[in-house]
Amino acid sequence: xxxxxxxxxxxxxxxxxxxxxxxxxxxxxxxxxxxxxxxxxxxxxxxxxxxxxxxxxxxxxxxxxxxxxxxxxxxxxxxxxxxxxxxxxxxxxxxxxxxxxxxxxxxxxxxxxxxxxxxxxxxxxxxxxxxxxxxxxxxxxxxxxxxxxxxxxxxxxxxxxxxxxxxxxxxxxxxxxxxxxxxxxxxxxxxxxxxxxxxxxxxxxxxxxxxxxxxxxxxxxxxxxxxxxxxxxxxxxxxxxxxxxxxxxxxxxxxxxxxxxxxxxxxxxxxxxxxxxxxxxxxxxxxxxxxxxxxxxxxxxxxxxxxxxxxxxx
Amino acid sequence: xxxxxxxxxxxxxxxxxxxxxxxxxxxxxxxxxxxxxxxxxxxxxxxxxxxxxxxxxxxxxxxxxxxxxxxxxxxxxxxxxxxxxxxxxxxxxxxxxxxxxxxxxxxxxxxxxxxxxxxxxxxxxxxxxxxxxxxxxxxxxxxxxxxxxxxxxxxxxxxxxxxxxxxxxxxxxxxxxxxxxxxxxxxxxxxxxxxxxxxxxxxxxxxxxxxxxxxxxxxxxxxxxxxxxxxxxxxxxxxxxxxxxxxxxxxxxxxxxxxxxxxxxxxxxxxxxx
Numbered sequence: 001x002x003x004x005x006x007x008x009x010x011x012x013x014x015x016x017x018x019x020x021x022x023x024x025x026x027x028x029x030x031x032x033x034x035x036x037x038x039x040x041x042x043x044x045x046x047x048x049x050x051x052x053x054x055x056x057x058x059x060x061x062x063x064x065x066x067x068x069x070x071x072x073x074x075x076x077x078x079x080x081x082x083x084x085x086x087x088x089x090x091x092x093x094x095x096x097x098x099x100x101x102x103x104x105x106x107x108x109x110x111x112x113x114x115x116x117x118x119x120x121x122x123x124x125x126x127x128x129x130x131x132x133x134x135x136x137x138x139x140x141x142x143x144x145x146x147x148x149x150x151x152x153x154x155x156x157x158x159x160x161x162x163x164x165x166x167x168x169x170x171x172x173x174x175x176x177x178x179x180x181x182x183x184x185x186x187x188x189x190x191x192x193x194x195x196x197x198x199x200x201x202x203x204x205x206x207x208x209x210x211x212x213x214x215x216x217x218x219x220x221x222x223x224x225x226x227x228x229x230x231x232x233x234x235x236x237x238x239x240x241x242x243x244x245x246x247x248x249x250x251x252x253x254x255x256x257x258x259x260x261x262x263x264x265x266x267x268x269x270x271x272x273x274x275x276x277x278x279x280x281x282x283x284x285x286x287x288x289x290x291x292x293x294x295x296x297x298x299x300x301x302x303x304x305x306x307x308x309x310x311x312x313x314x
Numbered sequence: 315x316x317x318x319x320x321x322x323x324x325x326x327x328x329x330x331x332x333x334x335x336x337x338x339x340x341x342x343x344x345x346x347x348x349x350x351x352x353x354x355x356x357x358x359x360x361x362x363x364x365x366x367x368x369x370x371x372x373x374x375x376x377x378x379x380x381x382x383x384x385x386x387x388x389x390x391x392x393x394x395x396x397x398x399x400x401x402x403x404x405x406x407x408x409x410x411x412x413x414x415x416x417x418x419x420x421x422x423x424x425x426x427x428x429x430x431x432x433x434x435x436x437x438x439x440x441x442x443x444x445x446x447x448x449x450x451x452x453x454x455x456x457x458x459x460x461x462x463x464x465x466x467x468x469x470x471x472x473x474x475x476x477x478x479x480x481x482x483x484x485x486x487x488x489x490x491x492x493x494x495x496x497x498x499x500x501x502x503x504x505x506x507x508x509x510x511x512x513x514x515x516x517x518x519x520x521x522x523x524x525x526x527x528x529x530x531x532x533x534x535x536x537x538x539x540x541x542x543x544x545x546x547x548x549x550x551x552x553x554x555x556x557x558x559x560x561x562x563x564x565x566x567x568x569x570x571x572x573x574x575x576x577x578x579x580x581x582x583x584x585x586x587x588x
Binding site: 051069071072079082085102140144 | 329341414415422585
């Protein structure tokens with residue numbers, strides 16, 4: 001259980017985290033979602049006592065991290081894969097961390113096996129790929145068999161097999177009753193991994209809800225209808241108060257009525273349907289709707305000059 | 315994939331907690347598992363033994379008996395150079411953690427920053443003391459052998475002639491390492507910490523000598539320079555009645571440099587974000 005109350009972090013005049021409050025519950029995977037500069041990493045660093053909050057407090061199982069007597073056995077943290085001395089081997093890095101708690105070297109070998117880095121564990125960490133670095137970071141987070149896992153961008157740089165591994169791993173950790181907080185920019189990944197989403201934007205909590213609820217509330221459900229008489233059906237639906245958007249000559253996207261109602265209407269008028277698909281929005285849609293105002297580093301759309309690019313003359 | 319299942323059963327988890335001895339062990343592993351540490355020690359040993367042997371040979375060819383210069387001076391003189399290496403080793407032991415991000419792993423594993431500072435300082439001091447003592451003993455044996463053939467062997471029988479200077483010289487190496495550690499924590503950048511360490515240990519004493527030709531009104535610069543770490547160290551290692559500082563004051567001065575450096579480090583480390 002991680003509890004933040006009015007947590008703030010200011011760097012000079014800039015407020016990175018602005019009076020954020022949230023709770024991360026055990027037994028669930030909670031996803032931290034937000035654009036760059038939203039305050040995700042800063043919040044995670046404050047949880048583990050690396051950065052001191054300007055105001056408010058954050059506790060892990062009721063205690064401030066800096067007061068813990070055995071932090072590795074309570075909280076496993078992957079802040080970024082680069083938190084490793086490049087000149088030291090992976091195994092010696094883990095040995096040095098384990099030694100702070102008197103954890104046996106047997107445990108070091110175990111986490112090396114779990115993370116799948118046995119073949120490179122005696123090589124210098126400076127030569128590791130991004131993916132291997134991530135696995136080493138996860139191995140370090142597991143050293144004390146902690147009840148809480150805090151993972152900042154854990155799948156960053158991993159290959160598809162590694163992504164799958166992290167996903168299964170955090171799902172299993174949550175099913176064992178552990179508290180898991182992870183951040184990711186990859187919304188498809190988050191949608192498959194997290195149960196609960198906390199969306200941050202400009203240092204504020206924009207949403208804090210179960211994944212399904214978030215998608216439901218911030219996206220619009222539509223029904224995709226394919227019919228040889230799509231235009232005619234569309235007119236009928238508009239007359240009934242629905243919003244209809246044609247997307248191909250025989251396809252319309254209908255917002256408003258549910259699929260069964262559209263099917264019944266078509267049957268009543270003898271219009272053949274080739275497809276009738278309810279579509280809900282994705283987490284991505286929900287995220288973009290939520291953070292539309294809160295993106296700090298927005299990419300600007302190139303101005304449309306109106307003139308088509310002239311075709312090259314042969 | 316057994317994922318998070320582990321050997322650490324909750325019933326025994328209470329055994330695994332932070333303590334000062336464990337922090338010391340962790341820092342010891344960190345220091346001794348870097349190649350740069352052993353390179354520094356190897357270069358220091360080569361310089362110590364090589365320069366001591368060279369001075370000893372020079373003494374034998376000087377013709378007449380010892381005139382001010384003697385065997386133990388030959389053994390401890392290389393410290394004017396090797397102290398720099400000790401300081402740099404101390405500095406990079408800290409700045410290497412900041413430049414690689416390792417410091418975040420270190421402070422997440424042990425959020426008690428005072429303990430981290432103490433463990434790092436103690437480990438570097440002890441490591442440098444032991445390594446230096448071995449180097450100086452080897453150098454002393456070689457110098458003794460070279461001078462022995464000329465009837466000027468070291469007087470191993472009287473502690474204040476050989477053993478005490480060697481212990482004091484080894485302690486000086488520890489002091490210089492801790493000065494490097496302090497600049498490391500204060501400045502965090504490798505280049506900055508090394509420059510500051512070299513400046514304090516090497517450049518300031520040279521600059522102070524420029525004032526030897528200045529008038530009486532500048533004499534305070536020379537007096538103050540006597541309290542620079544390596545100037546004080548000379549008076550601590552080979553005390554003499556003509557030295558500007560007594561041995562006791564010299565040791566106190568070295569201790570004050572360490573105390574000031576580590577207190578400053580603690581003030582910075584405990585308040586700044588990692």
